[in-house]
Amino acid sequence: MSDKLAPDGLVMRLAAHLRVRAARDGDLLPSEAKLMADLGVGRQQLREALRVLEAFGAVDSRQGARRRWRGVNLGGLVASFAQLTGSPQETTAELLGVRQALETSMLAKVMPMHTPASLVALRDLALGMEERAARGVSFIDLDEEFHLTLFAPLRNSTLEGILGAFWTLLSVVEGPTQQGVADPDVAAMHTAIIDAMQAGDFNLARYELDTHFYGVRLRVLPSRLDLKSRRTTKQSLRHLTHS
Structure with missing residues (x-):
């Protein structure tokens, strides 16, 4: 052709x-x-x-x-496409599912690559999120930095592009105030991830990472989903965090 x-x-x-x-x-x-x-x-x-x-x-x-x-960046292309098609919220929710699958599967490879210094840097970011959440202030930038730092040792530009696209779209969906990214429970989940990593417990670290996505999902579910769907997700979060 x-x-x-x-x-x-x-x-x-x-x-x-x-x-x-x-x-x-x-x-x-x-x-x-x-x-x-x-x-x-x-x-x-x-x-x-x-x-x-x-x-x-x-x-x-x-x-x-x-x-x-200016370069072809996967994350930038995804974000631009979603905004051009007028469906950034739905695409954000879909990207969250992609993130969950990729991050939980790649944790086994990246966890041994971290040094004591990089783990301290991750803890500082997690504590910064908790401090902001306690004041009701958005921690969207620290959230992004946490996950980029978590997987930085892999030097995987495609993964970084997907992560960047997610936060770009999230900022579009939530607007300039970004109050949705100030949930104390979600902030604390990042601290739980680094606690498990510093303890050298991979299974727990993967569990905490996977669990935290259910908290994030509460704020990025498309508005077209009904209240029952949101309640189901919230119940799943309670079950995971108290099991």
Whole structure:
């Protein structure tokens, strides 16, 4: 099938080509003439593909200046797509499920990679969340930093992109006040995770990590879900935290 009939194929080819030609954030893109020759496409096809990359933030275009490469980030693409389709809340809830599966499965690999210093850093973040929650202040930034720090030793940019997309969408869903991210119970669950890690108890650490997602779920369930669904989730949380 030709690129004319499958413009998404051209977008992918263009993105792959630019990653090689303009590998660093801020690099100038080759001229349109050069790109047309490299890819074997017409000017209109090229400009349509460039507009798609611009919409997702991979290419920066300003009037009177040459385009610059900003990179293809999985998290950024997911966040941009959800906002463009008008369903950030539903996508946030779906991303939470993806996070839960990935984080609980990857904990076994990352836990032995942590040092005493990195564990102290994680505890400081958890305690910071508890302190803010006690004052009724959002700890969304510390929450994000906690999970990024937890999995930083893996150096997995795809995982980091997914985590970043989740918090980007969460900030959109909850608005500028972000009061939903001030739950003392959820903050305390992060402390429980690091308690288990510092004790060297992997099974407990994985249990605490998995459990904490049920607390987070209470604030990101799509509004279209009825009260009964929310009560079911809350009952699951009580069962997990008191079993």
